[in-house]
Amino acid sequence: MLEDFRLIVDLVSVLAAAAVGGVLAGLCRQPALLGYILGGMVVGPAGLGLLKELLQIETLAQFGAAFLLFALGVEFSFAEIKKVQGVALGGAALQIVLTIAVTVVLCGTIGAWDDLPAKGVFLGAILSLSSTAVVLKCLMERNETSTPQGQIMLGILVVQDLALGLMLAVLPALNQPPEAIGMAIGQALVKIGLFAAGAIVVGIWVIPRLLRLLAKTESRELFLLGVVTLCLSIALLTEHLGLSIEMGAFVAGLMISEVEYADQTLTYVEPLRDIFAALFFATVGILIDPVFLWQNLELILGLVALVFLGKFLIVTPIVMLFRYPLKTAITVGLGLAQIGEFSFVLASEGRSLGLVSRRIYLLILGTTAVTLILTPFILQLAPQLFKWAEGVPLLKPYFAPGELPKEVATGDVVENHVVVCGYGRVGRNLVQLLQEHKYPVVVIDQSEAAIQKLREAKVGYVYGNAASLYVLEKAGVNKAKSLVITLPDPVGSRLALKRALEIQPSLDVVVRAYQNRDIELFYQLGAREVVQPEFEASLELTSHVLKRYGMPVSAVAGEMQQIRNSHYLDLRPERSPAEITRDLKLAIEGLNGKWYTLPGDSPLVGMSIEEANIRWLTGVSLVAIQRETGEQIDYPTAETKLDAGDRCLVVGAVPEQSAFNQLVKGEVAVPASTTPCQWLQITAGSPAIGKTLSELHLRREYGVQVQAIRRDGRFIRFPDGTADLQAGDQLLWCGGSYTLNQLREWISPTPPLAKLDVPVIKVAVSEALEEFLPLDSQRENRL
Incomplete structure (x- = not known):
């Protein structure tokens, strides 16, 4: 075969192997990048040996790492990171330093290398990095990117990626005498500082004008060509300065992220990024020797266990140090316990500098690959771990979401109000619309930034976990007219719904569902209405089109409501019974x-x-x-x-x-199917207060039976005659309708709790969601 075509053949082989591996990984419900790595192993020198121009393939793979970090920089949101800036900046820096320090001490103790601490620092730097790609993929699949643990993980990962540039700058000094390391770090910091200052200047005064000029051409090709040229030019500049191509690409993305053309840029670059990223991960697989892995399997598995345990024990206490709950800290510790994909970049650079032998290099690659493969499984097992811990009496106080509210400021709003769980963008819009209709509102949120906004807006709030009985009680759920749940965490939403109905069984609850599999479960748990944003977008767009075609407004509204009443069944993709069962198992995690x-x-x-x-x-x-x-x-x-x-x-x-x-x-x-049952509350001044059920002679004289009592968030099931009654108790009465109406006037002199008309809340939720309806693919991708 002509040598001119050898590179093309090799490139096609790698991409084809990556595609097949990605498809197989998708069928196994694993991140595609794991399939890319396995595909590279198959066609690499240690596999089928199909590749000849390996050096050129590795060079092209550098574009993959560069475009990965470029896209990450474009997607980077300073506003999101600001929510967790303390643990993201301080926690990530502390985690990196501690990981390096522990590695140096451990290597020195076992005598792994003679010329410490330089090589120990190098290994520690490799171990300190976690996988942005794997963790982000897992969070997106579980819809947890906006949860506290998701934001913390992404914040720490971004800081780790930024630290990669500093590590690559210091790396060449590690094979020099120890006194040269401090000088290298100082020089690296000076270079990074000067480069950052220049990047800020260019980002403010040059980049916007350049992108505006490219956009005026109204040519997709020219815009993409200009953006790619900009990215690679800055990457080559950082390489020339001794930093790294990857760091330059990330900075180029950051320079664009705050410009109005960021969405357009990301839309154009994403296909290119995905192709080169697949090439990058496949190249990682090419470098892995499966025979070496098998021959050293016990050692690699031991290193994997050591890495997971060590990083977990470092990350978890750090997150707790920033006053996050134990469950959140453990989730973050498990999520960041692997070694990241950019550790391959660091390891490759270290090998070229002679910091590690080939054997150590292959051990690093093998350990990293195994940790990447195991991470999705570990994150899937975390909810089962917490569920087990909540069932152990000694552990339940630490894991059950029953923490007390940190702050309560509900003002005069104590009854007949709407409780809103979650003050994100949808929650803010919802609160604004409800206040315009003069409905009193109390918001529950556990973000200090959200609570500060509520303070400034003088909106009633409870600072705490919406899945906590104590927090829900402080928000006055027992006297509320309605509850709206807009939490980003599906498990938190399920728990909030379940526990709110424990306090007030007849409460009208509207829930925002992020995933299709949650819709039916929310209804089963007692939600009155479930709103799915994407389906609501489809209904609103269809309504507009049908009205333009002359269909009567009432007929359109009726048809759309019929679809809502069917729980969006007509819009949901048809699934097999096995798929429904699997989704059910996933949906009840945490319950x-x-x-x-x-x-x-x-x-x-x-x-x-x-x-x-x-x-x-x-x-x-x-x-x-x-x-x-x-x-x-x-x-x-x-x-x-x-x-x-x-x-x-x-x-x-x-x-x-x-x-x-x-x-x-x-x-x-x-009770017989024809026997009506009703929840009634014993109000202050009721003659029943202080009496036992046997003293009231309810069954003998009225033919009524009390089936349950709810008191202070607790259920007293099927109480006997010795149960005494207290003010505030809610009783489930079963008997004749006429008798129940008579008893209501006697037991509860004030009228029973009214319910806010659900369509009012439904309309408010729909209007609040309009800002985020996926009207085009660009908005959907950014969301």
């Missing part, structure tokens, strides 16, 4: 789920879920049924009948599950 079998003599046999009134009587939510025939019903409807031998998956707290078990076994009476 207490347990299977119960209905015995043949259970009073629930033959009743529908609506007739059994399971949620009102016990507080649990029935989310799946397995028939004896093998049929599985995920998210059963209210009309679903229960049969003998059914295995029921219920979600609820331990006391709620215990009450359900009593109900299933017939240990307590189940």
Whole structure:
């Protein structure tokens, strides 16, 4: 074969292997970059040996690293990082320093290298970096990029990527005498400072004008060509200054990130970035020797365990030092415990400088690759770990989201108000619209930045975790008319919904769903309405088009409402039963789920879920049924009948599950399907206060039975006659409608809690979401 075509053939081979590996990784629900690495291993010298021009391939792969960091710089948001700037800057710096220090001490203790600390510093620098690509991919798949743990991880990762430039600048001095290292660090800092000053000047006065000139040509090709030239020119400048191509590309992205053309730039560059990034990760795989990995498997697995444990023990206390909850700190520690993809860049540079032997270099590559592969699995197991910890009495106080509110400022808003969980962009718009309609509002948020905005706007707030019973009680959920949940964390949203209904079972709750699999679960948990932004965008756009075609406004509104009433079923992609079951398992992560079998003599046999009134009587939510025939019903409807031998998956707290078990076994009476049940609250001045249920003679004289009592966020299931009544208790009464109405006037002199009309809140939520509706792919990508 002609040598002129050898590079083309090699390049096609690498890209094809990366594509196949990426597809296989996608089918296994793993990040595509893991498939790229495995594809590179297959066609590399240690695999099939298909490549000849390896040096040229590695050179092209540098473009992948450069475009990765360039796109990261364009996407970089100073506003988002500012929310966690303390732990992002201070925590990341402390983590890097501690990792290097621990590595130096450990290497010195075991005598790994003779010429310490230089090589120990080099290894520590490699270990200190975590994977931006893998962690970001996992956070996006779990929709956790806006959660506290997601923001902390991304903030630390960005600082680590910035530190890479300093590490690459100092690296050449590590093979010099120790006294030269301090001089090299000083020179590197001076270079970086001068370069940063120049970048700021160019970013303010040159870049905007250049991009504006390119945009005026109205040519996509010229705009892309200009942006790529700008990126690579700055990257080559930093390489000439002795910093790194990667650092220059990142700075070029930062210079564009604050310009009005940032979205357009990112849209044009993303395809190019993805291709070269695939090439970069495939090249990483090419460098890995699978035979060497197998021959040193025990050593590499030991190093992997040491890396995970060591970085976890370093990162977790640092996050806690910045006063974040233990659960958040552990999640961040697990998420950052791997070695990052840019450690390959550092390791390759160190090998060329003679800092490591080939054996040590291959050990570094193998350990890094294994940690990247394991990270998605570890993050998936974290919710199960927390669920187990919450079930252990000694650990529950540390892991259960029951922390007290840090600050409460609700003013005169104590009843008949709307509680909004989450004061992000949607929450702010929602609060503004509700205030325009003169509805009193209390907001729950655990971000200091959000609370400061609420203070300035003089909006009632509770500073704390919306999934906490104590926080919800402080927000007055028991006296609220409605609850709107706009939290970015799906697990937090589920817990907030579940616990709010524990406090007030008849509360109208509207929830924003980020993922399709959450829609049905939110309804099962008791939400009155679930809003999915993308589906709402489709409905609004369709409504506009249908009206323009002359369809009557009432007919359009009716059709759109019918789709909403069906839980967007017409818009959701069709899924197989296996996919629905898998999504159900993912959706109930973080919630207490347990299977119960209905015995043949259970009073629930033959009743529908609506007739059994399971949620009102016990507080649990029935989310799946397995028939004896093998049929599985995920998210059963209210009309679903229960049969003998059914295995029921219920979600609820331990006391709620215990009450359900009593109900299933017939240990307590189940009201007939025609018997109405109603929650009534004992208000101050009620003659029932201080009396026991037996003293009231409710069953004998009125034919009414109290099935449950809610008191201070606790459920008293199926109370006996010795239960005394207190002011504020909520009682579930079952009996005749006429009798219940008479008892209401006697037990609760004031009218029962009213409910805000759900369509009012639904409209407010929809209007609040309009700013973020994906009207075009550019906005959707930036969101």
